[in-house]
Amino acid sequence: MNIALLQHSFKGNKKESIDFTLKMITKASKNGADLIALQELHTNKYFCQCEDVKYFKYAKEFEKEVNIFSEAAKYNNVVLVSSLFEQRAKGLYHNTAVVFDKDGSIAGKYRKMHIPDDPSFYEKFYFTPGDNDFTPIKTSIGKLGVLICWDQWYPEAARLMALGGADILIYPTAIGYDLNDTKDEQKRQLDAWLGVQRGHAIANGIFVVGINRCGIEYEEKNKSKINFWGNSFIFGPQGEIIKLASENKDEIIKAKIDLKRIEKVRNIWPFLRDRRIEYYNKITKRYID
Amino acid sequence: MNIALLQHSFKGNKKESIDFTLKMITKASKNGADLIALQELHTNKYFCQCEDVKYFKYAKEFEKEVNIFSEAAKYNNVVLVSSLFEQRAKGLYHNTAVVFDKDGSIAGKYRKMHIPDDPSFYEKFYFTPGDNDFTPIKTSIGKLGVLICWDQWYPEAARLMALGGADILIYPTAIGYDLNDTKDEQKRQLDAWLGVQRGHAIANGIFVVGINRCGIEYEEKNKSKINFWGNSFIFGPQGEIIKLASENKDEIIKAKIDLKRIEKVRNIWPFLRDRRIEYYNKITKRYID
Numbered sequence: 001m002n003i004a005l006l007q008h009s010f011k012g013n014k015k016e017s018i019d020f021t022l023k024m025i026t027k028a029s030k031n032g033a034d035l036i037a038l039q040e041l042h043t044n045k046y047f048c049q050c051e052d053v054k055y056f057k058y059a060k061e062f063e064k065e066v067n068i069f070s071e072a073a074k075y076n077n078v079v080l081v082s083s084l085f086e087q088r089a090k091g092l093y094h095n096t097a098v099v100f101d102k103d104g105s106i107a108g109k110y111r112k113m114h115i116p117d118d119p120s121f122y123e124k125f126y127f128t129p130g131d132n133d134f135t136p137i138k139t140s141i142g143k144l145g146v147l148i149c150w151d152q153w154y155p156e157a158a159r160l161m162a163l164g165g166a167d168i169l170i171y172p173t174a175i176g177y178d179l180n181d182t183k184d185e186q187k188r189q190l191d192a193w194l195g196v197q198r199g200h201a202i203a204n205g206i207f208v209v210g211i212n213r214c215g216i217e218y219e220e221k222n223k224s225k226i227n228f229w230g231n232s233f234i235f236g237p238q239g240e241i242i243k244l245a246s247e248n249k250d251e252i253i254k255a256k257i258d259l260k261r262i263e264k265v266r267n268i269w270p271f272l273r274d275r276r277i278e279y280y281n282k283i284t285k286r287y288i289d
Numbered sequence: 290m291n292i293a294l295l296q297h298s299f300k301g302n303k304k305e306s307i308d309f310t311l312k313m314i315t316k317a318s319k320n321g322a323d324l325i326a327l328q329e330l331h332t333n334k335y336f337c338q339c340e341d342v343k344y345f346k347y348a349k350e351f352e353k354e355v356n357i358f359s360e361a362a363k364y365n366n367v368v369l370v371s372s373l374f375e376q377r378a379k380g381l382y383h384n385t386a387v388v389f390d391k392d393g394s395i396a397g398k399y400r401k402m403h404i405p406d407d408p409s410f411y412e413k414f415y416f417t418p419g420d421n422d423f424t425p426i427k428t429s430i431g432k433l434g435v436l437i438c439w440d441q442w443y444p445e446a447a448r449l450m451a452l453g454g455a456d457i458l459i460y461p462t463a464i465g466y467d468l469n470d471t472k473d474e475q476k477r478q479l480d481a482w483l484g485v486q487r488g489h490a491i492a493n494g495i496f497v498v499g500i501n502r503c504g505i506e507y508e509e510k511n512k513s514k515i516n517f518w519g520n521s522f523i524f525g526p527q528g529e530i531i532k533l534a535s536e537n538k539d540e541i542i543k544a545k546i547d548l549k550r551i552e553k554v555r556n557i558w559p560f561l562r563d564r565r566i567e568y569y570n571k572i573t574k575r576y577i578d
Contacts, residue, residue: 199488
């Protein structure tokens with residue numbers, strides 16, 4: 001399977017960003033990609049830097065954007081993982097990945113389950129946490145364990161997708177440096193971000209990819225900015241680094257991966273064989289007091 | 290808290306290995322260690338390279354060894370994590386960590402829950418899987434999430450210990466290179482071993498240490514050998530590498546760690562806040578068919 005991840009900065013407005021993404025999709029598909037994955041909320045700036053009801057209007061365009069990327073998947077004959085702002089009902093919004101199969105049909109949706117909230121990432125204001133299970137999305141090229149950004153820190157989400165038969169975990173993401181942090185702290189955070197997702201690859205014997213923004217985005221309202229740290233990645237089922245993107249460049253990173261490797265790795269490291277499932281029930285506790 | 294991990298090769302027989310370990314314990318305590326952790330099954334060679342009933346006799350000495358290390362903890366005024374072969378009943382054996390407090394009392398035991406079995410690591414022949422919960426052991430210096438070797442690949446075990454209030458995960462270990470593997474494969478395996486445990490540190494905002502053997506051990510019966518890869522480590526709650534031992538030297542690796550850092554890290558990365566516990570129940574399934 002040939003996969004391509006499209007990492008890029010925001011292009012100033014929705015139209016320019018969508019046009020840029022569509023061109024990248026066509027370029028990646030011409031280079032043989034079967035699966036193309038886009039970064040989190042790729043049609044917009046990362047608007048969660050402040051809390052403002054004006055941004056809910058972006059979610060009104062969900063259906064229109066679904067149609068655009070459905071057409072793109074069909075036109076380019078690729079499986080496409082998009083990440084969009086969804087209005088589900090009046091006053092009810094989700095951070096939603098929509099997966100299209102090669103014929104443009106919707107293979108499945110995933111509504112972000114773990115919602116962060118910390119300075120400059122005020123997502124709990126905008127997004128209701130998803131209310132579906134962690135279920136991989138079946139496509140013509142394999143079962144995709146689509147998760148989104150903050151989900152990436154949760155071993156439970158990765159494990160449930162693996163138990164559901166996912167061949168690859170796919171994390172559209174928007175994460176960056178806090179420019180007030182020291183360089184050491186910035187490096188620790190980037191290393192931790194890569195490290196925890198490498199851990200999921202290893203613990204589950206599965207491919208894991210992350211697609212992150214790059215570039216600096218400003219929010220005038222509260223005078224904040226984020227330097228999105230790029231570093232989109234492709235990890236193999238032993239956690240091996242197959243590809244790692246730059247920190248700050250628009251780029252397509254791609255790799256040919258062999259899904260048969262999952263079984264080879266799991267046969268020598270049969271972690272699934274030895275899980276002590278009868279002793280795991282307290283995972284569903286908030287805390288064991 | 291000052292912690293010290295004692296990494297060493299097997300010293301040819303039980304008596305020499307125990308004497309060597311006792312000397313290292315005294316040395317580490319004189320250097321200020323509050324907590325000393327020993328490698329897996331440190332009083333013996335790694336006898337699981339073959340299946341032979343003759344090795345069950347090692348477990349007959351469990352009580353005697355418990356007394357030796359209880360005395361060592363008391364004499365040196367340290368919390369001590371030992372790893373011993375336990376006979377629980379006639380024909381019933383465990384791979385057991387015994388934790389002593391500074392007064393020599395037994396603070397708690399942990400019987401290895403996940404038991405591996407692959408060529409040269411025939412542990413399922415020797416050890417019955419533990420039948421207790423994943424519960425941290427309370428000591429005078431903190432709550433220790435003691436786990437053993439193969440447990441290290443399981444995010445569930447790490448998470449349950451963290452939810453139980455562990456300040457630090459401690460993995461006595463015996464893992465090494467298969468000398469028939471290519472150098473590339475050997476490196477991937479070592480990196481994966483370090484990587485999955487770094488992942489637990491990050492996902493749980495917790496300290497994680499591993500204490501591994503070093504040196505080559507031979508098993509005449511089936512003409513096998515393992516090159517134990519050392520690399521004992523101390524990771525901080527962002528997965529930062531605080532200390533990493535050599536591949537092949539007897540050594541004490543030590544660090545002063547500040548348990549207050551756990552709260553600082555968790556306050557900026559509040560993963561525990563956002564767990565979707567109502568959607569995790571299928572973790573207790575073998576597989577989601």
